[in-house]
Amino acid sequence: MNRTAKGLLVAALVGVVGMAFRVSWNAQRDVARTVGADGTAALLYPFVVDGLMALALVATLVLTGRDKTFALRVLAGYTVASLVLNYVHGLVPELHGGGRVQLADWDPANWLLVLLATSLPVGSIFFGSDLVAKVLHHRPAPIADQDESEQLTVNRLGSDLHESTPAAPAEATELPAIESADPQSVTGPVELPQSAPALAVAALQHAPRRATGRVPESARTPRPTRTADELLGEARSATADWPDVELTAEAIRKAVRTSSANGRTLRDTLKAERAEQMTVIGAVAG
Secondary structure, rough: OOOOHHHHHHHHHHHHHHHHHHHHHHHHHHHHOOOOHHHHHHHHHHHHHHHHHHHHHHHHHHHHHHHHHHHHHHHHHHHHHHHHHHHHHOOOHHHHHHOOOOOOOOOHHHHHHHHHHHHHHHHHHHHHHHHHHHHHHHOOOOOOHHHHHHHHHHHHHHHHHOOOOOOOOOOOOOOOOOOOOHHOOOOOOOOOOOOOHHHHHHHHOOOOOOOOOOOOOHHOOOOOOOHHHHHHHHHHHHHOOHHHHOOOOHHHHHHHOOHHHHHHHHHHHHHHHHHHHHHHHHHOOO
16 A cells, blocks of 8 residues: 555544544533533543543554553443443433533432543543553564564575585594504594584584594504503403303404404414313323
């Protein structure tokens, strides 16, 4: 809708509200005289009711949430009150002359109507002040600015994640030779050198980087080199209580943490030693 159409719509609304205010003017003025207001007070009385209705209507267009609900309730309450006063003015012809008459023949109904008419000015002071305070303290959320900042954040994150792959890490310092090249002999965590850009991307993805494929020799955990005699001594100590059935290359390899080839060599050596011991024991016993 263009500005011209909006202007015409607002002008039509102002015209309708103004005519409705003029139609309701006489009824509220006469009711005010009936409940004891003087000429000036009766003349201003319509502004108390219909004026607050207009203020509540504007507040509903500005406020949000609970404040908007409160403004709608004030608007509905004063609309009903204005309707009741106009209805009573139409039922009681004596009100048209501006004299002091009863608003209803039944006393309780008359008391309620007088209470309603006299309480509307006090309510206008209270509710009008509250609505104005709510409108003045209302701070609408800058939706457009929030959408723009969120879009910029998404774009920056996307550009960071789609950066080119960083260059290969620098060569690590040469480490002592590992006793066995068997991948199963590598124990403990393996850490690969990473450059700063790679760490930044990993932080954004919220997931640790893991090495894939074969671990390079330079990245493996260094272990001290043992001689054949040391390995044999460890194997003897570890398998001293083992029966001959459990004396296998794989079990020895796991016990002393060595390669499969060393495990087979140690197995043959230990079995030969046991066979020689059995021969010696048999000869002595014979």
